[in-house]
Amino acid sequence: MVYxxxxxxxxxSSLFILSYIFINIYNFEYIFYxxxxxxILISLEIYLxxxxxxxxxxxxxxxxxxxxxNIDFNNNNYFKxxxxxxxxxxxxxxxxxIGKMIGKKKILPVISPQKTLEGLIGGFVFSxxxxxxxxxxxxxxxxxxxxxFVVSIIISSFFGDVFESILKRLNNxxxxxxxxxxxxxxxxxxxxxxxSIVTFSLYETFL
Numbered sequence: 001m002v003y004x005x006x007x008x009x010x011x012x013s014s015l016f017i018l019s020y021i022f023i024n025i026y027n028f029e030y031i032f033y034x035x036x037x038x039x040i041l042i043s044l045e046i047y048l049x050x051x052x053x054x055x056x057x058x059x060x061x062x063x064x065x066x067x068x069x070n071i072d073f074n075n076n077n078y079f080k081x082x083x084x085x086x087x088x089x090x091x092x093x094x095x096x097x098i099g100k101m102i103g104k105k106k107i108l109p110v111i112s113p114q115k116t117l118e119g120l121i122g123g124f125v126f127s128x129x130x131x132x133x134x135x136x137x138x139x140x141x142x143x144x145x146x147x148x149f150v151v152s153i154i155i156s157s158f159f160g161d162v163f164e165s166i167l168k169r170l171n172n173x174x175x176x177x178x179x180x181x182x183x184x185x186x187x188x189x190x191x192x193x194x195x196s197i198v199t200f201s202l203y204e205t206f207l
Contacts, residue, residue: 012180012189013093020085024078031081032073035197039065041186042194045177049185052171060163064194067201077204079138080149083131084200087153088192090130092161095123112165120158127154149203153196160195164188 023030039061046057071077099119108115131150135142164187168176177185 013089016189017089024082028075028078028081029073032068032071035068035193038186038190038193039068041179042176042190045179045185045187049173049177050167050171053167057167060167061194064197067198070201071197071204079140080204081200083134083146083150084153084196086134087127087131087150088157088196091123091127091154091157092192093123094126095119098122098126108162108165111162111169115162124154145207149207152199152203156196156199157192160192163195164191 020031020034023034042061043058046054046061050057071081073081095115096119099114099116099122102122103116103118105117106113106115107117107120128150132142134140135146140146164176168174175184176187179185180189
């Protein structure tokens with residue numbers, strides 16, 4: 001069952017990654033509309049499945065959307081936004097894989113029983129590694145500011161995931177929906193992005 005979940009998760013993640021790459025190549029500015037579509041689908045999930053604290057959930061989503069509007073989707077943000085995506089995706093994938101394979105010490109047994117210390121550390125390390133590989137590949141100068149950005153996105157992704165887990169538990173839900181082939185919903189797959197968008201926007205504004 002574990003390996004079936006890993007396969008399903010990998011297939012769905014690959015589909016989103018390929019879609020993102022295709023839009024990136026075609027026109028980076030269209031990424032904004034892809035994100036808006038995801039926000040709409042998450043809003044639909046909240047309406048259909050979240051019976052408690054729905055207003056709080058919508059406010060959380062709305063806050064992220066406001067910060068999204070502050071992001072300028074042009075060539076100046078192309079590499080940084082892609083860096084954010086790489087950080088979140090690699091953190092999500094490797095924290096899940098390592099947690100499943102060797103995870104022992106649960107860090108949030110009540111809120112999110114699947115999260116382990118080993119998975120968190122593994123996700124953090126691999127996310128940093130893939131970020132550095134990407135930065136070296138594009139010949140981007142690695143500075144303290146960039147490292148702070150990467151670490152901030154990792155932290156935001158983690159707490160975005162945790163907050164979504166809290167909202168689901170308050171609603172007695174295992175998944176935000178069954179939209180993705182009985183493998184969870186869009187809120188489940190993009191929970192790390194919602195808070196990270198806020199962090200990205202703040203970083204672009206003040207740093």
